[in-house]
Amino acid sequence: MAVAKAKGKVEVLTGNYAAAWGAKLARVEVVAAYPITPQTTIIEKLAEFVEKGELKAKYIRVESEHSAMAACIGASAVGARAFTATSSHGLLLMHEMCWWAAGARLPIVMTIVARAIAPPWTIWNEHSDILDERDTGWLIMLAEDNQEVLDGVIQAFKIAEDERVLLPVMVNEDAFILSHTAMPVEIPDQEVVDEFLPPRSDKPYILDPDNPFTHGNLTYPDYYMEFRYLMERSMEAAKQVIAEVDEEYYRLTGRRYGGLVEKYRCEDADVAIVAAGSSAGDAKEAADRLREEGYKVGVFRIRFVRPWPHEEVREVLGRMKAVAVVDRSISFTKGGILFTDVTSSLYGSTPLVHGFVTGLGGRDITVNHFVDIVKKVYSEIEAGEKGAKWEFYNVKWEVLP
């Protein structure tokens, strides 16, 4: 298959501007949003696009994130391509409406700038906010860099609107690490994106005053489960759609991300680092450095947390001697959220799984941390350790009361 040479202009963009560019190129028709740090510059940039006439969209200013999602639900239900963005407490306030959007099967796309949750008050990165949404029925994608944020928003609409899916999609960028840090980003030509992403179809339905109906009404116990099963079936089908969309995007732009997961130097690895979001980049650098020292290390980047890449986890991580799961979230007494999902998928297989809860509230996870983590796991392999365990990593134990 011929792959198009990357064509488009390269600009130095923050993750937030990359998200706004993604939405603009996707020709979103409705933006309903409420500002919150560190998301605000996404919707500011979109407001600028609309104001300058560069994006033909209805921009709805609302009084809360709950209303932002409610407005997107309304817009999407009448057939518009709807977009919003939020973060942390804004996402928590929106939580109820997130369930409505998914249950109503509306292909909304939302950028999340993952930020820790107060108290104590914080604005820095963590994944607890977005991973709190993992059971809502939204697809959840975590980008590693700003280019993937832009490409991810465009891909997300294509995935969400696919008739086999018809579920909303969240595209995550890490607070400040991506949102406010600039890097060169290729902005694809509008014609390329138009070819990839045609206007929205009339699926799943379009509300029409001349032919009135409502959606989401009271459903008795004799049918509710069937509607939940249909969501499960679509989420499962989304795995294939995600792979197809990634390949089609590659043909048009020369860029692809691996679909559900990205496997970096995993083929001959003994130990895999599991990471999601921006820290996966540091993990790759650590893997390169460790390989120079003779350690056979790979990085298994979880790109989609939902749908969960169960088959890939079993196939790739199942053959490792050990797996180090580095989480930016904590489910108290149970470990990181990726750790719990990885261990349940690996049930019955042999690798040692060691979870590391770290980087909470924006604490850096550096290349050296990943190197240290991998060496720790190697010593555990040599000691013959089995099973699964987890720990808080990089904690100032000396300040604890």
Add this chain to the structure above:
Amino acid sequence: MSAVSVEKIPLTVISLPSKGSMGKTGTWRTFKPVIHQEKCVKCLNCWLYCPEGTIIRHEDDSVSVDYEYCKGCGICANECPTKAIEMVEEG
């Protein structure tokens, strides 16, 4: 396996407008609106404000109540400018 045809459900719940899909909701009522026609000035406030569409508007703009579906919320009585609607406890 018997070839019984089963109606397929849509992707999500879709409801078409239909009368009384929740049953005869008039049975929920504790207080019933009674219209004193001699006080009615045909302003149609009750017809506009009724959240259930159970005020029946006649050709001459006089009104009556569809007691099969009126839940007795009393909004019509509250909105009536001439106090022509009285809420009477069900017997």
